Amino acid sequence: MSAVEGPDLVVAGAGGGLVAALRAASLGLSVLVVERNEHFARGNNTAMSTAMVPGAGTRWQREAGVEDSPEQFLADVRAKTHGEADERLAAALAGVSARLLEWLADDVGLPLSLVTDFGYPGHSAYRCHTVPGRAGQAMLADVVRAVRSSDLVDLMVPARLTGVEEGDDGVLHAVVDTPNGEERIPTRAVLxxxxxxxxxxELVAEHLPEIAGATYHGSEGSTGDALRIGERLGAATAYLDAYQGHAALTPAATLAGWATVMHGAVVVDVAGRRFGDETTGYSEYAAALQAAEGGRGWIVLDERVHEACLSFTDYRDTVESGVTRTADDAAALAAAIEVDPEVLAATLEAARASAADGTPDEHGRTRWEAPLEAPYRAVPVTPALFHTQGGLVVDEHARVLRADGSAVPGLYASGGAAAGISGHGAAGYLAGNGLLPALGLAFLAAEHLAGH
Ligand SMILES: Cc1cc2nc3c(=O)[nH]c(=O)nc-3n(C[C@H](O)[C@H](O)[C@H](O)COP(=O)(O)OP(=O)(O)OC[C@H]3O[C@@H](n4cnc5c(N)ncnc54)[C@H](O)[C@@H]3O)c2cc1C
Incomplete structure (x- = not known):
C-alpha cells in the first residue's frame, strides 16, 4: 500500500502503541515499531498497570445485564472532570471503547472479562474490563506475542525516536537513534x-508542583520525548497540569489497590485519623495523602476486604512483600502502626457507624460495602505519581494538531504522549482513562491511516 520506501507506519513506543501496530496490520499496512527499552515488556506503564480498561456497551456488559452506553460514559467523564475534559476526544474514546475491547478479545486473543465484584469511583456502571490476574504485564505479553507473530509488523529494540522530519523529497522520516547510529526511516506516518x-x-516540577514531592511510580521511559518532537513540528499542547496520582503505593513499591477502599477500607494518616472521603478517587487522594499529617498513612481493612482483593496480582504481591500489619482488635492495631489507640478506635468506630446505617460520615462518605470488623489488617501507603495526562493536542482520529486546529501531516499521538480526557489536575481521572487513550487512540490512528 505504501508509496514510500519504508513501512506505512512507524510506531514509537511498545506500550499501548502496539495496538496501533496490530490494528494497522489487520488492515493491510506494514508497521515498524521502535522501542528504546529492551525491558519494555515489564518496564513500561502498560506493563505496570492493573489492566483496567473501560468499555461502554460491550458484550460482556450485556451478558452481565449491565446497562451502559457511550453517552453514559461521557456523562461520567463530564461529571468527574467538572466539564473540563476535551469533549470531542472523550466522545471518540467512549464511542470506540466497546469495539476496541471486542477486537482485542477476538482478533488479538486477550482473555477479557468485566469486573463486577466492585465499582471504581466515578463510573456509574460496571465498565472496567480486565485480564485474569488484573495485571498489565500479562495483558502486554499477549499483545507482544501477537505483534511477534504478525508478518506485517517489525519490532526494533533498542531504538529511540529522536525526531520526525520531512526530507528534501517531501517524504516523512522517522529519525531513530540505535546502537549502530542514527537511522532515518521513510514512512507515511508516525505514531x-x-x-x-x-x-x-524538571518538567514535573514545572507543570505538576503539587505532586512533585511524591514518589514517581511509572515508566522510566516517560521522559517527554513526544512533547519535544511534536513541539518542533508546531504541535499544540494542553492539560500539562493533568496527572494520575495514587494513594495506595506501599514502601515495597507494590500497589495495595483502591479495590480495598471500594470494598470498605479506610485510609488513616500517621496520627490514626481519616482525612477525607476516600471513595471520591485514588488519583486526587495522592495529593490529599501528601498534605495529611506525616505525608503518608495506612489503609485499614479487614479479612472480608482482604479476601475480596486477592483477585489482584498487585494486592497479592503486597501481602507477600510483608509490609502488612495484622491485629486482633483496634488497640493492637494502634500499637502495630504506632498511633494513639483512642484516636484510632474513635476513627474506626465513626466509620463503622456510617457504614452500618448508611448516613454520610463527617467527610461525606456514603459508599461502604459493609462495616469493617476485627481482626484488622493495615497496609502502609505513600502518595505517588503514576503518569502525566497532558500532552500533544489530538483530534478524534489521534492526529496531532497545531494551535490553529490544522493537523500536522502524518503525525499521530496516543496514550501519555497525547493530551488526555481527565481535565486539569488529578481529580478528573476515572479508573481506566490511562489505558483507554493509550489503546483507543492507537486503534483510531491505525484506522485513520488505513482509511478505514
Ligand atoms: C501501577 C500503575 C497502574 C496503572 N493501572 C492502570 C489501569 O488499571 N488502567 C488504566 O487505564 N491506566 C492505568 N495506569 C496508567 C497506564 O498504565 C498508562 O496510562 C498507560 O499504560 C500509558 O500507555 P502508553 O502507551 O502511553 O505508555 P507506555 O506503556 O509507558 O509505553 C510507552 C513506551 O514508549 C517507550 N519510549 C519512550 N520514549 C521513546 C522514544 N523516544 N522512542 C522509542 N520508544 C520510546 C517507553 O520505553 C515505553 O515502552 C496505571 C499506571 C501505573 C503506574
Whole structure:
C-alpha cells in the first residue's frame, strides 16, 4: 500500500502503541515499531498497570445485564472532570471503547472479562474490563506475542525516536537513534506512543508542583520525548497540569489497590485519623495523602476486604512483600502502626457507624460495602505519581494538531504522549482513562491511516 520506501507506519513506543501496530496490520499496512527499552515488556506503564480498561456497551456488559452506553460514559467523564475534559476526544474514546475491547478479545486473543465484584469511583456502571490476574504485564505479553507473530509488523529494540522530519523529497522520516547510529526511516506516518513526562523531574516540577514531592511510580521511559518532537513540528499542547496520582503505593513499591477502599477500607494518616472521603478517587487522594499529617498513612481493612482483593496480582504481591500489619482488635492495631489507640478506635468506630446505617460520615462518605470488623489488617501507603495526562493536542482520529486546529501531516499521538480526557489536575481521572487513550487512540490512528 505504501508509496514510500519504508513501512506505512512507524510506531514509537511498545506500550499501548502496539495496538496501533496490530490494528494497522489487520488492515493491510506494514508497521515498524521502535522501542528504546529492551525491558519494555515489564518496564513500561502498560506493563505496570492493573489492566483496567473501560468499555461502554460491550458484550460482556450485556451478558452481565449491565446497562451502559457511550453517552453514559461521557456523562461520567463530564461529571468527574467538572466539564473540563476535551469533549470531542472523550466522545471518540467512549464511542470506540466497546469495539476496541471486542477486537482485542477476538482478533488479538486477550482473555477479557468485566469486573463486577466492585465499582471504581466515578463510573456509574460496571465498565472496567480486565485480564485474569488484573495485571498489565500479562495483558502486554499477549499483545507482544501477537505483534511477534504478525508478518506485517517489525519490532526494533533498542531504538529511540529522536525526531520526525520531512526530507528534501517531501517524504516523512522517522529519525531513530540505535546502537549502530542514527537511522532515518521513510514512512507515511508516525505514531508517538512514547508516554508522557513523569520521569522528567524538571518538567514535573514545572507543570505538576503539587505532586512533585511524591514518589514517581511509572515508566522510566516517560521522559517527554513526544512533547519535544511534536513541539518542533508546531504541535499544540494542553492539560500539562493533568496527572494520575495514587494513594495506595506501599514502601515495597507494590500497589495495595483502591479495590480495598471500594470494598470498605479506610485510609488513616500517621496520627490514626481519616482525612477525607476516600471513595471520591485514588488519583486526587495522592495529593490529599501528601498534605495529611506525616505525608503518608495506612489503609485499614479487614479479612472480608482482604479476601475480596486477592483477585489482584498487585494486592497479592503486597501481602507477600510483608509490609502488612495484622491485629486482633483496634488497640493492637494502634500499637502495630504506632498511633494513639483512642484516636484510632474513635476513627474506626465513626466509620463503622456510617457504614452500618448508611448516613454520610463527617467527610461525606456514603459508599461502604459493609462495616469493617476485627481482626484488622493495615497496609502502609505513600502518595505517588503514576503518569502525566497532558500532552500533544489530538483530534478524534489521534492526529496531532497545531494551535490553529490544522493537523500536522502524518503525525499521530496516543496514550501519555497525547493530551488526555481527565481535565486539569488529578481529580478528573476515572479508573481506566490511562489505558483507554493509550489503546483507543492507537486503534483510531491505525484506522485513520488505513482509511478505514
Ligand atoms: C501501577 C500503575 C497502574 C496503572 N493501572 C492502570 C489501569 O488499571 N488502567 C488504566 O487505564 N491506566 C492505568 N495506569 C496508567 C497506564 O498504565 C498508562 O496510562 C498507560 O499504560 C500509558 O500507555 P502508553 O502507551 O502511553 O505508555 P507506555 O506503556 O509507558 O509505553 C510507552 C513506551 O514508549 C517507550 N519510549 C519512550 N520514549 C521513546 C522514544 N523516544 N522512542 C522509542 N520508544 C520510546 C517507553 O520505553 C515505553 O515502552 C496505571 C499506571 C501505573 C503506574
Amino acid at each position: 508517538l506512543a512514547t508516554n508522557g513526562f513523569g520521569a522528567d523531574r
